[in-house]
Amino acid sequence: MHKLILIGYMGVGKTTTAQLLALKLNKKWVDLDELIEKQTNLSISAIFEQKGEVYFRKLEHETFLQIIESDEQLIISTGGGTPCYANNHLLLNGVNTKSIYLKASIELIFERLNAGKTNRPLVARYSEEELKEFIAKNLFERSYFYNQATYTVNIESKSPEQLADEIIAVLQ
Numbered sequence: 001m002h003k004l005i006l007i008g009y010m011g012v013g014k015t016t017t018a019q020l021l022a023l024k025l026n027k028k029w030v031d032l033d034e035l036i037e038k039q040t041n042l043s044i045s046a047i048f049e050q051k052g053e054v055y056f057r058k059l060e061h062e063t064f065l066q067i068i069e070s071d072e073q074l075i076i077s078t079g080g081g082t083p084c085y086a087n088n089h090l091l092l093n094g095v096n097t098k099s100i101y102l103k104a105s106i107e108l109i110f111e112r113l114n115a116g117k118t119n120r121p122l123v124a125r126y127s128e129e130e131l132k133e134f135i136a137k138n139l140f141e142r143s144y145f146y147n148q149a150t151y152t153v154n155i156e157s158k159s160p161e162q163l164a165d166e167i168i169a170v171l172q
């Protein structure tokens with residue numbers, strides 16, 4: 001396997017888990033949002049604000065392709081919306097590519113996003129009540145794409161360490 005892609009909703013721990021997996025598997029880790037920020041010299045929030053979501057989704061697709069097409073062995077953390085736009089979901093099970101959907105309940109996602117939503121442009125403006133409703137609807141719409149992953153792992157009540165070990169076991 002040359003590429004392992006982690007997908008899932010905002011707040012499920014894609015970045016932390018990918019970093020840990022890279023350490024444990026001795027592979028290189030790349031974060032899609034971080035690469036976009038480096039290449040544009042803008043934060044994700046600034047891209048949303050200044051150029052809008054459609055521009056971001058195009059950039060996200062191009063950068064995702066760039067990572068997938070590289071020859072390197074990589075553990076990739078994506079943004080929460082990555083598999084849901086521009087047919088990116090078709091790239092989740094390519095030759096030498098496997099993907100993991102980090103699955104969580106609406107309640108757990110709400111708890112985590114409510115605690116720190118300011119730097120998340122999609123949810124920053126919502127009140128608690130609006131946030132819960134947005135997550136429920138958005139997760140429902142996105143589930144079709146998340147379910148295209150090679151494997152699904154539930155993150156509920158697991159430490160990052162346990163989660164990484166479970167993923168490694170699933171990949172065997």
Ligand code: S3P
Pocket residue numbers: 008009010011014033044078079080081082120121122
């Ligand atoms: C988004 C999730 C974010 C980031 C952008 C859009 C989404 O990444 O890509 O704000 O559409 O769910 P995280 O899932 O790492 O927060």
